[in-house]
Amino acid sequence: MNIRKVLKGLYALWFREFRVFTREKSRIISSVCLPLFWYFIFGNGVGSAMPAGAGNYQHFIFPGFLAMTIIFTGLFAGAYIVWDKKIDFLKEVLITPLSRTTVFFGKAMGSMTDALIQSYFLLLIGIVLGIPFTLSSILLSMLMLFVFANGLISLGLIIGSFMESPEGYGLISSFVIYPIFLLSGALYPLDNLPGWMKLLTRLDPATYAVDGLRAVILGTSSMSFTANLLVVLGFDVIMMFVGTWAFKRMKL
Amino acid sequence: MESIKTIELKKTYGEIKAVDGINLAVREGEIFGLLGPNGAGKTTLLMMLSTLLKPTSGTAIVNGFNVVTRPDKVRESIGMVFQDPSSDTLLSGYENLKLHALMYNLPLKEINKKIEKVLELVDLQKRQHDVVKKYSGGMRRRLEIARGLLHEPKIFFLDEPTLGLDPQTRQHIWTYIRALAEKIKMTIIVTTHYMEEAEKLCNRIAIIDHGRIVALDSPENLIHATGGDIVSLKGQKLNLKELESLTFVKGIKIVEGKFQLAVENAGKNLQEILSTAGEVEFVKVHSPDLNDVFLFYTGREMREEGDEVGFMQDVTRAT
Structure with a gap:
């Protein structure tokens, strides 16, 4: 394997994703504003219905919204590859001497950059909003978001590689994005759920990301940060493995 | 190589x-x-x-x-x-x-x-x-x-x-x-x-x-292989058998209601073709191009349907 060749390929694929991202302003604006709407409107609305002394609900859901940007933008960014199929840009990439594995990681890196810029930006807003951050909790949150983004983008790329046309996009949000988000405990504590639902939340990788973020940001969680991080890392490894396989078998 | x-x-x-x-x-x-x-x-x-x-x-x-x-x-x-x-x-x-x-x-x-x-x-x-x-x-x-x-x-x-x-x-x-x-x-x-x-x-x-x-x-060579010139004839009762037996007629095909004859040196032989054919409503002589070559080998006209679609169809991205 020629390292230079792989690096140049990765850079090219990353650069393309990044350029497209910076030129599609509407996507950036909507993906940053959506979690903020939730935070202010939903957070205030439900927060005001909470009994006094239950803790600050807006603070409680903030880690959830960090995860939310990753779930929404990351998964969509990954599945966006179906548009590359539609606009035939993917053919141009697949006909180059780059291996499918390189193509997979190049795309993943590009989408990672998009998703991380957005979630890190929200992290910054969190500081302004008075979420009790410390330097170490910021760095650990960034680490968790990075690892989580990698897994979800890989999942998005896998889904996108199987999709034949962008018409299936709506299905992704109904059957992948919303379940992952709603079951993650981003909006409510998972402790008192009925058993079957608890099981589902345990199968959701986002649960661990949210719990891990809460552990470092708010100091309340059901598992330790490290344990959560390890679970999400495990999810990453599986997703990257399946992803490179999916790209190798991908047809146009 | x-x-x-x-x-x-x-x-x-x-x-x-x-x-x-x-x-x-x-x-x-x-x-x-x-x-x-x-x-x-x-x-x-x-x-x-x-x-x-x-x-x-x-x-x-x-x-x-x-x-x-x-x-x-x-x-x-x-x-x-x-x-x-x-x-x-x-x-x-x-x-x-x-x-x-x-x-x-x-x-x-x-x-x-x-x-x-x-x-x-x-x-x-x-x-x-x-x-x-x-x-x-x-x-x-x-x-x-x-x-x-x-x-x-x-x-x-x-x-x-x-x-x-x-x-x-x-x-x-x-x-x-x-x-x-x-x-x-x-x-x-x-x-x-x-x-x-x-x-x-x-x-x-x-x-x-x-x-x-x-x-x-x-x-x-492809064009040459079609056998010279193309004479298209239209008519109700053409003497096809007689036409076919003429030495300079290399083949007859029916294309969209017309009879297409592959003819050697059509300029010289047209007179004889017309008198052999009988009552002709329509006649056209032309030197063959690739269209005729395609016709010659497949028995169909090459259509250009759906021509202008595809390329200009611009796909906008989802946001």
Whole structure:
């Protein structure tokens, strides 16, 4: 394997994703504003219905919204590859001497950059909003978001590689994005759920990301940060493995 | 050496035989045309030769490498212009070329020089920093031709390079391709369903219909093989048997209600044909072109339906 060749390929694929991202302003604006709407409107609305002394609900859901940007933008960014199929840009990439594995990681890196810029930006807003951050909790949150983004983008790329046309996009949000988000405990504590639902939340990788973020940001969680991080890392490894396989078998 | 060789190459989708046993040998340095109606299997064939599709059976060797066992080597040897536009509309022309250069592992120092060169070749230097969204269909095509040439491939595939372009731009593109073939030594494989284009440009042409090659030769020989001139006759009660027995009539076909006679030296023999035929309502004599060649081998006219769709259909992204 020629390292230079792989690096140049990765850079090219990353650069393309990044350029497209910076030129599609509407996507950036909507993906940053959506979690903020939730935070202010939903957070205030439900927060005001909470009994006094239950803790600050807006603070409680903030880690959830960090995860939310990753779930929404990351998964969509990954599945966006179906548009590359539609606009035939993917053919141009697949006909180059780059291996499918390189193509997979190049795309993943590009989408990672998009998703991380957005979630890190929200992290910054969190500081302004008075979420009790410390330097170490910021760095650990960034680490968790990075690892989580990698897994979800890989999942998005896998889904996108199987999709034949962008018409299936709506299905992704109904059957992948919303379940992952709603079951993650981003909006409510998972402790008192009925058993079957608890099981589902345990199968959701986002649960661990949210719990891990809460552990470092708010100091309340059901598992330790490290344990959560390890679970999400495990999810990453599986997703990257399946992803490179999916790209190798991908047809146009 | 042969640039491309295929042996009994097949691609089937369930019952449908998209490519049904194609044997080809394309010589180095020639402009080779694949001519056939839409859906004849030209694009499928090109997809297999460029490793984007796996053949169902048979062998294809491109620049000495088997497309199934050495796809990486094949991809290094070829350049391709796809039927549908495949440049990224949100990137500039220059950025599209730069990406391509990186993906082909061109030496960093040479990239800008090479981009300059291909841009000059297709006359796009002035617009290179505009996003491709602002390009016309013809400009975008030219950009993609430039991109396909950037890594100096040994074999250049062009899939319907003029589809959906207006006649003037079409003319333009062909001029570029012809100039290229003269300037850069490489093998060019071009698919088209425009007869006059194929006739003017290609050294040899393979006529493809229903996934098979029905004829393969130089345009001149193909035309010659139809047996001279074409006389079309229309009438209620023509004496077909008598016509057929005339020595200079080489064949009779029925095409859309008319009888088409392949005739040697029609100018001299028309008188006798008309007197033999009986009551003729309509007569037309013309020297054959590739359209007649296609008709001759397949018994059908080559239609140009669905001509202008595809290329200009611009796809907007979801936001």
